[in-house]
Amino acid sequence: MGTQLLGRAAECEQLDRLVADVAGGTSRVLILRGDAGVGKSALLEHLLAKSDSYCRISVTGVQSEIEMAYSGLHQLCAPLLHHLDHLPAPQRTALATVFGLEDGPAPDPFLVGLATLSLLAEGAERTPVVCVVDDAHWLDRASAQVVAFVGRRLLAERIAIVCATRTDVLPGLPDTTIHGLGDVDARTLLRRSVPGGLDPAVRDQIIAESHGNPLALIELPRTWQQAGGYGFPGTGRIEPVAGRIEQSYTRRITTLPADTQLLVLVAAVEPLGDVVLLHAASDALGLDLAAATPAVDAGLLEIGGSVRFAHPLVRSAAYRVASVSDRRRAHRALAEAHPDPDRRAWHRAQAAAGPDEDVAAELERSAGRAQSRGGLAAAAAFRTRAAELTPDRRVRVRRAVDAAFAGVAAGAVDSARTLLATAAAGPLDERQQARTDLLRAQLAFVTSRGRGATPLLLAAARRLEPLDPPLARETYLDAMVTAWLGSRLSDVDPATVAEAVPRAPTETPVDFLLDAFIALTGDFADAVPACRAALAVLRDDDAPESHLRRLWEGTMLAIELWDDESWDVLSERHLRAARRVGALQELPFMLGGRAPLLMYRGELSAAWALAEENYAINEATGIPTAAYGAVCVAAARGDEPLARRLIAEAISAAEATDEGTGIALAECWHALLCNGLGQYDEALAAAVRSTENAHEVTIPAWALPELVEAATRHGSADVAVRALARLSERTLASGTDRALGVEARCRALVTGDEASFTAALTYLGRTRARADLARAHLVYGEWLRRESRRADAKQQLTTAFEMFAQFGMAAFAERARRELLAVGAAVRKRSDPQTSTELTVQEAQIARLAQDGLSNPEIGAHLFLSARTVEWHLRKVFGKLGITSRRQLRKIDLP
Incomplete structure (x- = not known):
């Protein structure tokens, strides 16, 4: 279709510009949204005709395939699979697995998305690629997720993706609404469709009823002519245009x-x-x-x-x-x-007139294959249909439970609840009852993050104990962790869960972690050995990919023990493992958990890079997660408008999912922000809210020091004394240099004992916690100024000011500058170095990764970009910095 479409000059011009942009090296994505028959498919044909010299890929969503995971992706990638060997190994394996070319564990769906992006980029190296997706609303969910992922990450590749859809199935991508034709064009098209002419009254009625829908203008005259021109046959009620068009096709x-x-x-x-x-x-x-x-x-x-x-x-x-x-x-x-055995099984299932064990068993086998290829939605669909076709009631219950678990994994919560109800109708043996209990707990955790999940997990673990001890221990551990995370908003505290866990030999990492979390419900000093044992086991573990969540739980213990070395090792290992296997659902947990470590070291640029990675994941996946790392960094910088917005968003998100620890964490960084700004009354209120629940992990280590400082500056001595006692109980038992240094700093604030100030400097000077050290210099200098020791105060305050300025902690730097002015020192107010006037945030992030020696594909894998887009950004970085090579880039001091 090379000619201009009637009444579509603007739309065709938009598509023509898109073709030209892609030829020039700029990626384009466009969603054509409109009613059935409005002309979306014709516009796609126009686009394909205009790009006839390009690599053209056509995909069509089909309603009957909506449960077949990656069926749309097969259409998208098939013309480019000869480039598969050029992809990085994890991405190549991910695509080969979902297409059944290789056997292996189910890949993360977003690693599949990154692999698809890389495959398209490889194809576009040779000739521009134009992908059109018609009826995108009928794409299977896994393929739609990949298309959305790729669409959000395209930038400098010669790739266009244009989708036609009736619904908002691909939110967040550039779109345009296709409306009906205007009256003049509608009449022209109608004349062309009915060369013999129509009665004027009939013509006007068709124009009115079509609402300018081109397909309606072509199809409706057929029904009028069949009715002898006297009226539209039917019941007389007004039908939607799409329904009338379909009726016309039905009659034909x-x-x-x-x-x-x-x-x-x-x-x-x-x-x-x-x-x-x-x-x-x-x-x-x-x-x-x-x-x-x-x-x-x-x-x-x-x-x-x-x-x-x-x-x-x-x-x-x-x-x-x-x-x-x-x-x-x-x-x-x-x-x-x-x-194809899986499509054969699906068609057999659709052909079945009633229960059929042979078909159900074949569906169950297909479900296993689908799940191994990462098709969780397909696995759930296969298992659901298998349960429906199972004649034996006991076997049907088992398959219904399996289908429900698959539904939870696929995010199909409503379907899982329906299947759970089917299974609960029985008959259930003891193992099936235990599994249904566990399923209820998982459904509760999906929606409540702890308020409803903890007691259900506990009940499920009790039932599993005699049936599957390893799974029971894992379930007990999940119950313990949800109790710690959700205790602020739950009636079940960790001690209650701990009392219910039966004692067992400590053999596996799960056992060690469970023992540690149980021990934390008692005296902190008594819990330290169990926590250290768990950390030692996790640090010695050589297969982190097999249990990423356990690394996150170990990181929580490290923070609780003020063990910065283990915090560093486990969080970095978790990040590497999650990135290596593409586990994007895991990454936000560790990005938020590692950012404070870097903040305490004064490495705010690196911490902000993690926050940016969190945002990149949100953008790439379309799944928002609270970016606690960004809250932490914005608060430490003293960026008040941004920090306050992020704090409010984090609290709102935590409340929506009953994440009590999330609320406490946001309030902790709220207190940090206000302490830096010198707003001590607000800092005190936020710190009190953060520490008011005694049954939360990680929060005391971060929030109690903020509470002590806010209380002493506010004049609430009794609050400060109680907070110091809570802090000292933990730090003295931990005994690390940072723990003892922060405790000494807080003790000095409460007592005014100079020896405690100097002890804080000594302990913290032996650590990498440079921001904590700078705060020790600051409070010591403030105390010295009040003691009228101006020269000594100037020395401490100058050190604090220089350190804060170097880190980008602008609010604390300004607090030190004001104190320096009070002792008569001349000091210029420095601009906040947190941002560059030259580089955008993403450019700076890519430049930092390039400085670390990562290749363009490796940087792309970190930031979910193609290597070509990374190269495009680096060219801009080189131009802005006036350099020409990576070697020169390594010598640049980036913000």
Whole structure:
């Protein structure tokens, strides 16, 4: 279709510019949104015609394939699979696994997305790539997620992705709404559609009822002519335009011979347009493919190198008008003809008239294959249908529970609840009862993060104890962790859970972690040995990918013990492992948990890079997660507007998911912000809120020092004394240099004992906690000034000011500067070095990774960008910095 479409000059011009931009090296993404028949498919045809010299890839979403994970991705990637060997190994393996080319564990869905981005970028190195996706609202969820992922990460590749959809299935991507034609164009199209002319009254009625929908203007005259021009046949009620168009196609299909209707139905059920498969299915039905000729002559479909329908509504009309028995015949024929075992199983299931153990068992096998390829939604669909077709009630219960667990993993919470109800109807043996209890707990955790999950996890663990001891121990550990995380908003505290856990030999990392969290419910000093034992086991573990969550739990223990070395080792290992396997769901936990470590070291730029990575994950996945690391860094910098906005957002998100620890954490950084700004009354209130619950891990180590400082500056001596006692109980038992240094600093604030100030400097001077050391210099200098020791005060305050300025902790630097002015020192107010006037945040982040020696593909894997986009950013970095090589970049002091 090379000619301009009637009434679509603006839309065609927009697509023409898109083609030109891609040729020039700029990626483009566009979503065409509009009603059925409004002309989206015609615009896609226009785009393909304009890009006939490019690599063109066409994908069509099909309703009957919506449960088949990655069926759309197969269409998208198939023309480019010869580039697969050029991808980095983890990405290559991810795509090969989901396509069944290799066996292996299910890859993270977002690693599949990154691999697809890289594959498209490889193809675009040779010629621009244009991907069109029609009926995107019928894409399977896994493929839609990949398309959205890739669309959000494109920038400097010669790639265009244009999707047509009726619904908001791909939110957050550039879109344009396609409206009906104007009156003049509508009348022109109607005249072209009915060369013989129409009665003026009939013509005006069709124009009005079509709302300018081009397909309606072509199809509705057929129904008027069938009615003799006297009125639209039907019940008289006003139908939506799409419904009337589909009715028109339905009437045309019902006039075809029975054999033709059956072949059209088979073509409608088979989504890939595979002519060979249609031939085989027609043979299975005992039909000649020539029987489809009347449908071709009627303009309903084309059969050439592939099978193509005139419009997606023809496909839905063919399926809707068919009888149940004909639908089963069509599915049965495709099951006999299909070479793919999973699609064969799905068609057999659709052809089944009632319970059938053979089909159910085949579906169960397909579910296992789908899950191994990362198709969690497909696995859930297969298992659900298998349960429905299972004749034996006991086996049906087991399969329903399996399907429900698959549904939880796939995020299909409502479906999982329905399946749980089916399973609960029984009969349940003891193991199945335990599994349903565990399923209830997992569903509760998905929605409440601890308020409802802890007692359910505890009950499930008790049932599992005699049946599956290792799983029971894991479930007890999950119950302990959710109790610690959710105790602020829950009626079940960690001590209650600890009392319920039966004693068992300590052999595995899970056992050591469980013992440690149980010990923390008692005296802190008594818990230290168990916590250290758990940390030692985790640090010696050589297979972190197998249990990423345990590394996160170990990091929590390290923070609780003020063990910065273990905090560093475990959080860095977790980040490396999660990035290596592409576990994007895991990354936000560790990004938020590692950022404070870097903040305490004064490495705010590196901490902010982690926060930016968190934002990149949110953008790439479209799944927002609270960026606690960003809150921490913004508060430490003293960026008041940004910090206050992030604090409010974090508290709101935590309240929405009942994450009590999230609320405490946001209030902790709220107190840090206000202490830096000298707003001590607000800092005190925030710190009190942060520390008011005694059953939270990590929070005391971060929030109690803020509470002591805020209380002493506010004049609330009694609050400060109690907070110091709580802090000292932990820091003295821990005994690390940082613990003892922070305790000495806080003790000096409460007592005014100079020896404690100097002890704080000594202890903290032996650590990498440079920001904590700078705060010790600051409070010592403030105390010296009040003691009228101006020279000594100037020395301490100058050191603090220089350190804070270097770190980018602007509010604390300003607090030190004001004190210096009070002792008569001349000091210039420094600008906040946290941002560069030259580089954007993403450019600075890429430059830092390049300084660390990472290649462009490795940087792209970190930031979910293609190597070409990384190269594009680096060229801009080099230009702005006036350099020409990575070697020169390593000598630049980046912000």
